Amino acid sequence: MSAAAASLDMEAFRAEVRAFVHENLPETVREKVRLGIEPDKADTVAWERVLRDRGWLVPHWPLEWGGTGWSPAQRAVFQEELVLGHAPELGGLTFEMIGPVLIRFGDDAQKRRFLPEMVALEHVWCQGYSEPEAGSDLASLKTRAVRTRDADGREHYVVDGSKIWTSSAHHANWIFCLVRTDVEARAQEGISFLLIDMKTPGVTLRPIIGIHGWHLFNQVFLDGVKVPIEHRVGEENQGWTIAKSLLEFERLNLARVAENRRRLAKVRAIGEQVHEAGVPLFERPWFRRRFAELDVRLEALAATVMRFRLQADAGRRLGPETGLLKLTGSRLIQDIENLAVDALGPQTLAWDRTAHFELPDPSAPAPIVERHPYAPAASSRRFVTRGYTIAGGSSEIQHELLAKQVLGL
Template identity: 75%
Template sequence: MTDPHTPDMADDEASLQAFRAEVRAFVAHALPHAVREKVRLGLEVSKQELVDWQQRLARRGWLVPHWPAAWQGCDWSAERRAVFQEELVLAHAPESGGISLEMIGPILIRYGTPAQQQHFLPRILNQEHWWCQGYSEPNAGSDLASLKTRAVRRTRPDGSEVYVVSGSKIWTSYAQYADWIFCLVRTDTEARAQQGITFLLIDMRSPGVSVRPLVGIHGWHLFNQVFFDEVEVPVENRVGDENAGWSIAKSLLEHERLNLARVAENRRRLAKVRAIGAELEEGGQPLLQRPWFARRLRALEVRLEALAATVLRFRRQARAGQALGPETGMLKLLGSRLIQDIENLAVDALGPDTLAYDRAAHFEPAAPEPGRSAYAAAASARRFVTRGYTIAGGSSEIQHELLAKQVLGL
C-alpha cells in the first residue's frame, strides 16, 4: 500500500495502474452500499452520509490530496489525481470536497494569515466547519464586480475593529448546512469596482445573518438567499488586504474553472446513460444498438474525453507553478453544456416515465414499477438542475465575451 503523503514524481503506466487498483479496492470496501445506490440512481445524498464518507477518506489520508502535505495533502501528479477522481466516480462515490475543501481551504493556504490557517484549516478537515460561498447577489451575478453588499469599518466601545456588513447574497449553495460563509463585500464605493472589494470570513451564527431557501422547479433545496443585517465581522476575519479581495476572488475562480469542467461528474452521468441504454429496449433492440441513441452517446463520449485531456493539461500547468489565465473559462463552457446534453439524452431515453414527480423518491431508492427504470424517478429533476449550470459560476454568454476579449483579442 502506498503512503498517501509520499511525493510521487514519476508516475509511469505501471504505477498508475497499481494505484488505480488500490483506490478501487478501498472504495469497494469503504463505501456503504446504500450510498453507492443513491449516487448511481441520481438521488440526493444527505449531509450526514457525505460527512461519513469524507471521514473515511480522511482516515485513509485521501480527503485533500490537492492540499500541501503539511495540511494532510498528497504530492500527487496530475495523472494520479485524475485516476483517483475517476475511480471514485466509477464506483459511484458521492462527490466530496465542494466549497470547503476545494475553495476556501486552498484560499486560506495561499492567502490566509498563520492564525487563520491554524484556526480554520483543522476545523475544515475534521468536518467541524462547513462553508458556503457568498459571491453572487440579486443584481451581481455574471457581472460580479458590481456587487453591492457593503462592509463599513467601525471601532467597538472596547477598542476592537469590526466590519459591519449589510446586504444579501443569492444562489448560495447549501447555505442551510453551512457554519461559515466567505464573502466578497464592498469596502470602498469611490474606487473602481474591482478595486473596492474585500474578502471576509463570516460566522453564519452571527446576529443579523438569516437564510431563505430557494427551491427550484426540480424540487430540491440546493440554493438559498443569505441576508446580512448589520452583521459585525472582526477585522481579523479579513483575508488579504482591505480592498484587495478581487485578486483573491480571481485566483479562486481560475482554479474553480477546473472543477466547473465537471469531468468526474460527467463521467458518472455518462455511465448512467450507458446503463439506461443497456437496460431499455426500443423496437426489440437494446437502446445501445439504436442508431439515434448510439450516435448521441458516442458524440458525448468524444466531447468528454477531449474535455478531460484539456483539464489535465491545465492541472499540469498549475502544478508547474504557471498562472492559469482567462482561457480556463472554456472549461466551464464545455463542461456545463456537456452535462446538460447528457441529462437530455437520459430523459429522452427514459421517455414518459420521467414525468411523474415523487419527492420521497429523490432520497431513497424504491422498487420501480414493472417496466419502469429505477433511473426514472430523479431523471427530470436532474435535468432541471443542470439547466442552471450554464448560468451559475458565470453565464455562458459572459464566458464567451471574456474569451473573445481576453484570449482572442477581439
C-alpha cells in the first residue's frame, strides 16, 4: 500500500473510532471526564462493557485472546481518540499489565482461566509491589511466602506481610504480588510472582486518603494467606524478571501525549474565558508565555514518541531511552495542571469534596462566588497529577537509569 493510501486508511479509522466514542459514551460520563471529575467504578465498567461488545477492549492482546490485530500506529490512534473524546481510563492494571504478563509468562491453565475472565469483566486487578520499606528499592521487599503441603498433599504458599500505596485495591478482587520465597538468595533472586484472590482469609485493607481527598491508595495486609501453588506465575524465585517486564508493556503510552493534549485544550479554554484586569488571560503576557512553553514541550514530546513508534514499527527494539518519555510526559502534565490552578486563582481554593466526584446539581442555589466550570476540581486534579512523577518509578530513579544506561555516566 502506498504511503498516501495508508494515511487515508488511518484517517478513516480515526473517524470510525471518533464516531463510535461520540455515539456510545454517555454524555454525563463525558462531562465528568471533561471537567476533571473522577468517574465512578460503575461508569468505567459500563464503558468497558461497550468496548468489549464492540471487540475493542483489549486491542493489543493476541487475536486468540480477544485482540484486534491492529498495527501499533492504529492502536495509538485508537487510544488518542478515546482520550480526546473524554472516555474514562480503562482498568489499566488488568488489561495493560497483568493480562500481557500472563500472555507472556503464564502457563496454559492460567491463560485459559484468567484471560477470558478478564475480557468478561469478572476481574479487577491491583498491583502489590511496594511495601512500607520497599519502594524505589523494590528488591528489598520483605513480604514472605513459605511453601507448605496440606495433609491431603496439596501444595500452597502461606503469605505474610504488607503492601502499600495499592491503587484501587478496594475495587479489586485480585492482586498480583511480589513475595520473597528465598531469604538466603541475592535480593533480586529470591522473589516470586503470585496471583492472590482478595477474598482469601487473611487479606485486609486499610484505606489511605490522598492529598487530593480521594480514596485511591490502600495498605493491604496479608496475614497467613493461603495461595495455591498453581497461582504462581513463572518459576519460583524468578519473579523479578516478570516484575521488570511488566513495566516494559505499553512504554510508549507513558508519555501521555493524548492526555496532555486534552488537558492543554482545557487550559486554553480557561485562558480564553477567564479575564484578568478586563482582558482574557490569553492576552496577558505571563499566561501566554507559560502556555506557549507547554505547547512547545508537548509538540516536542509528540515528535519524540513518533520517532520511537516508527522505530518499533520497523521491528527495532526500544532501548532504555524510552524512560525519558515517562520523565517528560509526567512533568508536562503537572505543569499543565499547575497553570490551570494559577489561572483560576482563588476560585480553586473553595475546596469542595463532592466536586471531585459529582457533576454540579443544577437545582442547587447559585454559589456566592461564581466559579468557572473547571475550578471546583482543579486543585484535586493538580494533586492527582503530583503522583505521576512518583508512580512507576520516581523521576530521580528515571534520571539515574538514563544517566547509567543511556549516557553511560
